[in-house]
Amino acid sequence: MKYGAVIVAAGKGSRMHLGFNKVFADLKDGCSILEHSVQIFLSDPDCAQIVVVTDPGQYCKQLKLPECGRITLACGGSTRQESVCNGLEAMLCDIVMIHDGARPFLSASSLTALKQAMETEQAACLMVPCKDTIKVVKDGYIEETLPRESLMAAQTPQVFHTKDILACMHKAMTDGYTGTDDCSLVEKYSDIRIRAVQGDYANFKVTTPEDLK
Ligand SMILES: Nc1ccn([C@@H]2O[C@H](COP(=O)(O)OP(=O)(O)OP(=O)(O)O)[C@@H](O)[C@H]2O)c(=O)n1
Numbered sequence: 001m002k003y004g005a006v007i008v009a010a011g012k013g014s015r016m017h018l019g020f021n022k023v024f025a026d027l028k029d030g031c032s033i034l035e036h037s038v039q040i041f042l043s044d045p046d047c048a049q050i051v052v053v054t055d056p057g058q059y060c061k062q063l064k065l066p067e068c069g070r071i072t073l074a075c076g077g078s079t080r081q082e083s084v085c086n087g088l089e090a091m092l093c094d095i096v097m098i099h100d101g102a103r104p105f106l107s108a109s110s111l112t113a114l115k116q117a118m119e120t121e122q123a124a125c126l127m128v129p130c131k132d133t134i135k136v137v138k139d140g141y142i143e144e145t146l147p148r149e150s151l152m153a154a155q156t157p158q159v160f161h162t163k164d165i166l167a168c169m170h171k172a173m174t175d176g177y178t179g180t181d182d183c184s185l186v187e188k189y190s191d192i193r194i195r196a197v198q199g200d201y202a203n204f205k206v207t208t209p210e211d212l213k
């Protein structure tokens, strides 16, 4: 299955407290978090186009990725959702995987599981079961405990037909709705069923200083 990837990397990394966008922090072997995130898709021959959404000037200055005709650059927006929207506008493939530049540990087996899901499904999301008990808290006091057996944490990639996610994105932008992930737009603005594909806990989002360690 041929597909394209939109990798969003235009955040501020404010919770990381590095003073610069965390995706450019060195991770391993002299390569940044973002380079590792992009490399996963570069290594997959099924990935026909990779749109990296970030400050293009900074990208070209900081990244040491090999010259590759598959990479397109797009400018970031003021929210993750706006950055995704800019990336989607540059996407030429019919199927798109939207991935956080801040998730450098995506495994080849999870990528394969998502591709297999898209052979029969209209959309799919990588997820892991919640390990903690999740409670609703209001004004500093617990209101209720949610049933953990149905709770899963959404990761990225989240995969869609490009036309579907673009249509939902445009409706959200018109409505002034901002979701915390891409599936939430499809849940709200379409009747598409999204397949939950089990991923692994290693694919976490590098967010705070202890994650970087
Ligand atoms: N305006 C934005 C905000 C976020 N992102 C990207 O979305 C992903 C997930 O966001 P998050 O981990 O929250 O990154 P930051 O927004 O950079 O972090 P913070 O909220 O701590 O500032 C990251 O790869 C980030 O670069 C983006 O492309 N454009």
Ligand SMILES: C[C@](O)(CO)[C@H](O)COP(=O)(O)O
Pocket (backbone or CB within 6 Å): 080, 100, 153, 154, 155, 156, 180, 181, 182, 205
């Ligand atoms: C898309 C996401 O990574 C799914 O878990 C997450 O919602 C991004 O959240 P953030 O607000 O950008 O940290």
